[in-house]
Amino acid sequence: MDPIKLSKEIHNDIINWRRELHKIPGTGLDIEETYNFVCNELTKMNIEFITLSKTGICALINGENPGPTIAIRADMDGLPIKEETGLKFASNNNCMHACGHDAHTSMLLGTAKILSKYKSILKGNVKLIFQPAEEISAGAEPMIAEGVLDNPKVDRVLGLHIGGFFPEVKAGMIGVRTGYTTSAVDKLSVTINGKGGHGALPHLCVDPISIGAEMISALQRIVSREINPLHPVVITIGSIEGGSTWNIIPESVHFQGTIRTIFPEDRELVEKRVIEICNGIASTNGASADVVYDKICPSVNNNSEVTKSFMKSALKIVGEENLVYLKEPTMVSEDMAYYLQNVPGTFFFLGSNNPKKGIIYPHHHPKFDVDEDVLWIGPAIFVQAVLDYNSNL
Ligand SMILES: [Zn+2]
Numbered sequence: 001m002d003p004i005k006l007s008k009e010i011h012n013d014i015i016n017w018r019r020e021l022h023k024i025p026g027t028g029l030d031i032e033e034t035y036n037f038v039c040n041e042l043t044k045m046n047i048e049f050i051t052l053s054k055t056g057i058c059a060l061i062n063g064e065n066p067g068p069t070i071a072i073r074a075d076m077d078g079l080p081i082k083e084e085t086g087l088k089f090a091s092n093n094n095c096m097h098a099c100g101h102d103a104h105t106s107m108l109l110g111t112a113k114i115l116s117k118y119k120s121i122l123k124g125n126v127k128l129i130f131q132p133a134e135e136i137s138a139g140a141e142p143m144i145a146e147g148v149l150d151n152p153k154v155d156r157v158l159g160l161h162i163g164g165f166f167p168e169v170k171a172g173m174i175g176v177r178t179g180y181t182t183s184a185v186d187k188l189s190v191t192i193n194g195k196g197g198h199g200a201l202p203h204l205c206v207d208p209i210s211i212g213a214e215m216i217s218a219l220q221r222i223v224s225r226e227i228n229p230l231h232p233v234v235i236t237i238g239s240i241e242g243g244s245t246w247n248i249i250p251e252s253v254h255f256q257g258t259i260r261t262i263f264p265e266d267r268e269l270v271e272k273r274v275i276e277i278c279n280g281i282a283s284t285n286g287a288s289a290d291v292v293y294d295k296i297c298p299s300v301n302n303n304s305e306v307t308k309s310f311m312k313s314a315l316k317i318v319g320e321e322n323l324v325y326l327k328e329p330t331m332v333s334e335d336m337a338y339y340l341q342n343v344p345g346t347f348f349f350l351g352s353n354n355p356k357k358g359i360i361y362p363h364h365h366p367k368f369d370v371d372e373d374v375l376w377i378g379p380a381i382f383v384q385a386v387l388d389y390n391s392n393l
């Protein structure tokens, strides 16, 4: 069984699936057309599946020999972006596959198509997880809660992201690292309740704008003064709303932002200190603050043993010159993290930016695209990883 040959043989199918999926994106859990498309293709392949979390799909390929269960996960959702690629197969749906999840879904279908024909040599099972709502971090957690990692119990999980998150991972290259690979993401929302009045009479008011300014500056001191300087932490306040005109002190101010951390202990510390600082500054100034700290998604943490064996499999597919060990994590986040909290596994990156073809736009850009020439690589690596896991039993 030659995964490179088998995957190249179905490269056209993978491209066609990707194009069909690209035309019909949805967002969040509302990806019915995508869901129907995948169900239909799995049915054609005679692969059994169940539906979880409204539009999530858990398919199972039962090997004919006893063994463990390896899960491979692809996310399927798009983004609320109006597409500007000008592609013949551009989205019809007022939202867009601007992160490459159409490619993830088509590569997992390719993996399914190959493996479904080799049940007689497979040891154990391959579980195919087609997940909605990654972009809003609302797909992995509910699928896990509904049992996607049970029955049969998953022993190992793999997943990939296509695109250009790491400039050194060029088209057709694989980037991977052990340990923390993406950041955790949290959302902060603060309302400062002061006392409004005449801008000339501040002593009769409690000014939420000056209090808000103090809070926003103080939050940055968590990063510069309280965190180990060798640990990455980002606090970005992305929006402030308050006041109506130049000579009135408003009643309240609202601001919100995102907090990114790599290490769980930093995440706990930042959450605690953000709440203390916002409440403390509000109360010392005679105001009150409603502080809402939403923990959205943890860091992707790649298991060292699984990642090392994965790298040996990837090496067989792309060769040493195309396998990049990532020196640093990225501060973007991925809800693949939830599977990796439950099961040892690896999340890796497949480069698909290609300046020669004008494929240069970043993720979540209305002109984002992927180089389809690399799409055979995903299934080839997944199939190789399954075979290698089987042969090491
Ligand atoms: Zn994205």
Ligand SMILES: [Zn+2]
Pocket (backbone or CB within 6 Å): 099, 100, 101, 134, 161
């Ligand atoms: Zn993505």
